[in-house]
Amino acid sequence: KIHDPAPTAEQLASLREADKARGLRRDLEVFDGRRDPSAVDLIWPSLSSEDRWIRYAARIALESQDVPWWRDRALAESNPLGGMTALLALARLGGPETQPALLLALKKFPISSLDQEQELLKLRVFEVSFSRQGRPSGDMASNIMDEIDARYPSTNQWLNRELCQLDIYLRAPQAVAKTMALLEKAPTQEEQTYYLMRLR
Secondary structure, three states, X not given: OOOOOOXXXXXXHHHHHHHHHHHXXXXXXXXXXXXXXXXXXXXXXHHHOOOHHHHHHHHXXXXXXXXXXXXXXXXXXXXXXXXXXXXXXXHHHOOHHHHHHHHHHHOOXXXXXXXXXXXXXXXXXXXXXXXXXXXXXXXXXXXXXXXXXXXXXXXXXXXHHHHHHHHHHOOOOOHHHHHXXXXXXXXXXXXXXXXXXXXX
């Protein structure tokens, strides 16, 4: 009878890490829909996890807690992943009056300093804030437009989709011209359709 080879030390370590991650997600899911003032301290470290599924579970757990319990902490968080994940929760649940402080807090994380995953997360926070809390005005809108427009177009199609949407929403002067250029060289019908929808 042929036996499978015994797992290596690296494979065993990977299995242990996977089990640990599953256990942490289950612990976080306990707070989904359950209000508990002590939960915020337990949830908070997981907002900065490199594991996107743990971050997601932590954000959902955080959103189940009263906003006043964690709003100031979200605005003050300096870790890029943790800060922007908490600000995404605030964009989803905070009223329009929270938007100026939220957008100011986002300035701690310049797009030019972020990796691709972090950049997508920041763009998502902008999108949710604008959708739920309204269009920013004055210098705040201009500064955000300048930051986004400087990154558009990107060499990454997924970043381009988010940048395109925001650039057009904020009425950047070259948004249409840049999008037309991407449309003309889009390699797939799906991408072409996306840009046509945004231009419409």
